[in-house]
Amino acid sequence: MKRLQLLRWSGSVLSPRIRPLNNRCRVQQVYLTPIRLQSSATPALASEQDGTPGGEAVPPPIQKPSPWMAPSPHPEAADHSPKLAALHSRLSLPSKLPLQTLARTLVDPSADPSSRFNNKSLSMLGNDLLSYYMSEYLLCTYPRLPMSVLWAAMYSYIGPRALTSMAREWGVEYAAVPGSEVDPGLLQFKRLPAGSEVDSPPSDTFTKDGELLKRSQSARVIYSNEFGDPREPSESSADGATPHQACANFTRAVMGAVYLHGGRSAAKDFFKEHFMSRHLDIANLFSFSQPTRDLSKLCKREGFAGPVARILSETGRLSHHPVFVVGIFSGEDKLGEGSGGSLDEARFRAAAAALKGWYLYSPLGVRLPSSMEEEGAEPWTPLFVDPGEIIV
Known part of the structure; x- marks a missing residue:
């Protein structure tokens, strides 16, 4: 029986070309060269394909790209993450800030120890910027704040719990386990083992x-x-991190990334929109143990007349629920007013109100020192400097 000769064009039918995968899987794809099997090709055709006259077809070696061995996602994967694009738009970040940098802010040092891919350096820069902007605002706006109240206000604005709350409000989700296959739009950190002390x-x-x-x-x-x-x-360690630590590091890293890519003006705008827009009642941060004694020392230091408590009004003195309203006066000036179920309680609250009125003084037209870094800034106006809190 006569053997049929295959046509030259039959090679495209017997060995169809394997198309490469799309660009999103470029890191993990394997490129294959189309080779016809020896059993389905004639010797002449096989020799033309491999360049050996009359010899057997020798397939070339398969070329494989170097695999991505880092524990964090590949930087190119950030361009195809809808979560990252939504977060970038939700925070109104500058267009100069690329998605690759935003993806880096979501990688905690506990997930990837390499400083080239985690957010440790960005977090350190962002922490310094937040501390500087917040401290100058509080010190210039309320120059008489006691140190304990100043620390409490700083913690309320940029403390770890406040930064964690902001990250959750921004819609940031946690990755169950960090890895290179995780969506770059998820916050990646290694959780601390159970029973760890933090x-x-x-x-x-x-x-x-x-x-x-x-x-x-x-x-x-x-x-x-x-x-x-x-x-x-407390920061993330090699053993792991808590969700509060990871969220705080991420929020600080975003601040640092905005400063690096957007500049000083973009960083200050981001700080005003996301940090200064949060309301904090500083008056609730005060806690006095002996306000009447402190008020007496304050009046003596400032040269005021000694404070005197006077009853302004009362009701139900002989009932089970009396109410007394007491005012604290220095000469003819009323310093504070308070009410309570007894005369001592009303006097205590009146003295505390007088001290709050002194400590919460805020001058008009406050200019921050960082405003002098802007182009075309007006000449510097000296700020009000208080002699300091009452030392007892």
Whole structure:
């Protein structure tokens, strides 16, 4: 029986070309060269394909791209993540800030220890910027705030819990386990093992020779951080991180990324829109133990007449629920007013109100020192400097 000769064009039918995958899977694809099997090709045709006269077809080696071995997603994957694009638009980030940098802010050091791909450097820069912008705002707007209240206000605005709340309000979701196959729009961090201790000792104490001793407020001013804590705020470690630590690092990293790519003006606008827009009642941060004594010392230091408590009104003195309204006067000037179920309680609240009125003084037309960095800034106007809080 005569053997049929295959046509030259039959090679495209017997060995169809394997098309490469799309660009999104370029990192993991394997490129194959179309080779006809020896059993389905004539010797002449096989020799023309591999270039060997009359020899057997030798398939060329398969070329494989170098695999992505990092524990975090590939930077090119950020261009195809709808979560990242939505987050970029939701935060109104500058167009100069690329999606690759935004994806890097979502990689905690506990997920990827490499400083080239995690957000540690961006988080450090963002933390310094947040501390500077917030401290200058509070010190210039309320120059008489006591240090303890200033630390509490700083913590309320840019503390770890506040930053965690902001990250959740921005719609950031957690990845179950970090890895290169995870969507770059998810926050990746390695969770701490169960039973790990993350709480720090009280901020007004320090350890010496294994004993917990009291730290003075002067030492806290010199050696503490922006929150009055003698130690650095808890950060992510190689063992893992808590969701609060990962969210706080991410929020700080976004601030640092905006500053690097958008510049100083974009960073200040981002700070005003996302941090200064949050309302904080600073009056609720005060806690007085002996306000009448403090008020007497304040009047003596400032040269005012000694404070005198006077009853302004009362009702139900002989009933089970009396109400007294007491005012604190310095000469003819009323410093504060308070009400309570007894005369002592009303006088206590009136003295506390007088102290709050003094500490919460805010001058008009406040200019921040950072405003002088802008182009065409007006000449500097000296700020109001208070002699300091009452030292008892």
